[in-house]
Amino acid sequence: MLNRQLQKIGFLFSLPSILFFLVFISIPVIFTIALTFASWQGYDILQIKFVGFKNYIDLFTDRIMLKSFINTLIFVTLTTLFLNIFGFFGALIIDQKIAGARFLKNAIFLPVLLSPIIIGIMWSRMLDAFGILNKIIQALNITKLPILFLGSSKIAIYTIIIATIWQFAGYDMLLYYAGLQGIPAELLEAARIDGANERNIIFRIILPNLSPVITITLLLNIIGGFKVFDIVFVMTTGGPNHGSEVLATYLFQQAFRLNNMGAASVIALCIIVLSLGAAIIRLRLTRENI
């Protein structure tokens, strides 16, 4: 009897969260899934028409969708790889008791606090054909013509990746730094006494001890990568000629430039599935680590 009463009380306490989840997450997600089978320009709900799998067929045979998907994978792979490399080695450096380590920690972390919009505008100005970087390159006589960091569809995505790594390396560094604080100093000391060199200490002591942090950091980066929008939108709007289009910018284009809410919903569903997949892997790996 008391147990049932407690269950009711527990339910009452959870009710606000359940309602919030239903109204702001579940219903929109269900609506999005339903829209993937519909044609709608986004103006009048009464004009929604059922079209079956047409949106899926159209998108999966669309070369721009394929390009967006490939670019998203490139973005996720490279940002995850380099964010973790820079984050880990940055954490190792600031963990040393050396002069300037604290300054370095703050300096590397500072861009994390800025909005990706500001970062995007700043990098766009620096990297345009007449920006500071091209001026330096030309002053050093490396090339006569400016390098089109954002103006070429072949390299724009990589430029955005560099800007993203610059911004978020500090975040990964801080996660690794926190992880490093959890490794007992005696363990490292014992390894040194036993004759382990720095390389062995990193690869045989530190990295295995950091595996829960590595798992979480990797998966946070992967999920963040799949959802990337703002910095790409500000730096190139997905251009030139879709050269740096990622799933989220193509979703925006389908929804608000082409007024194709059905196709936009399919892309949204792709992002949800990819992120959910990464989240499930994360849960499994974390559980195994625990």
Next chain:
Amino acid sequence: MEVKLKKNLLNSLVVVVCLVVVMGLLLAGCKTTTTATETTAAATTAEATTVAETTAAAETTAAAESITLEFWSWNNEGAYPKVHEDAEKRFMAKYPNVTIKRDYISYADYMVKLKASLAGGQAPDIFQIPWAGEYTEIARSGKIEPMTEYLKKDFPTFFENVMKAISVDGDAWAIPLDLNTLQIAYNVTKFKELGIEIPKSQDELIALAATLKGKGLFGIAQGTKDLWTGGDSFFAEVAYTDPTHTKMAAADAGTIGWDDAVFVDAINAVVKLIKGGVYAPGANSMEAFVGAEDLFVQQKSAMFYPVGNFVTGGVTEKVAGAFEYSLFPTPPLKAGDEALPTGGVAEMFVVSKDSKNIDMAVEFLRFLTNDDGKTILAANDFIPSSDYKGDTSNFSPLYKNMLDAQSKSQSRVVYNTKVYQAILNGMQGIFGQELSPEDFIKSIVEAAKG
């Protein structure tokens, strides 16, 4: 332990229930206060109504009720807000009970917010609408009021090409405020200094670019990162490759294909200019009115495209005292042919069907476009969308140039959203020299198929 936990939970529940009761009481208090205020207000209104009835029987019904009209635009740059504000002042002088709530939303967010508000039945009473792409779709959405009948009463007679541009399925859906023309701005001082004349053909333009390069200057500064500017380079060429000036509308309507020779010739002409070194490098990484404009203002480029009254105000201010500039249309393909600028409707507004004050919203649009409205437009270098009969003797040569260009301007509008976006994105590929003219045409044909 378990008993203690249960006891704590029960205590917490009691606290929550008490809080809910207290909040309920507070809200009830507020409600009581509101009701009291409403009662007082109702009494005051009743008194006021009696006074009004006895002292001012001639007052109109409209004047008696307080109305707020929501007005949305993305043009808060340049002198457009001055034009809107002026109409608002004149309108509110006649209808003091009406308040215009003007909101300027950046273009990047505009369509997102507009769509959400339209779908939710919460659209502003009056809102600006894009001239291409979305226009037809919004007109057919059933969410805006057709203007055909209203246009018959107290609106100026808009130019014929303007009426064509705002008509969809036999009805006019928007009220056009002003027009723009897109031309090439050139540094008159530098041209004189170097003894250069305005090119009479595109071959001369290529030769001119080579001369400028020899003097350490770029030709045309153009920022295609903004997408739409690249599209205008294509439309400028179509104005010449299609002497009938009908094929773009025909292709848009699906009666001819986008692989028609006039479009192939047009894109080849653009490619010839690019390969001929006419443009400053890095078009795709420059915004039109930041990077490209800077190149022109800083005299690194002798020309700047596309320029119309939407930007001349800012450019004139920035170059004041440094150099003189003027405008010429993209030169024709052959010397001797007439030079044709492109252009069309600039700002246009529609009235939401969900508006509770459709008549007043339309009335405000009358104030925007009437003779007083045209005077303030002209005073700010904007070209009214109907004949301007005011004094033109004090107008600047630049404004006269744009007025003259307007009378010859050719269409730059494609209503099929997919085709329009394919042209804009494809032009980035063309400017980056990463897309062939054949693939450009192919991408438009594909987009047209839907």
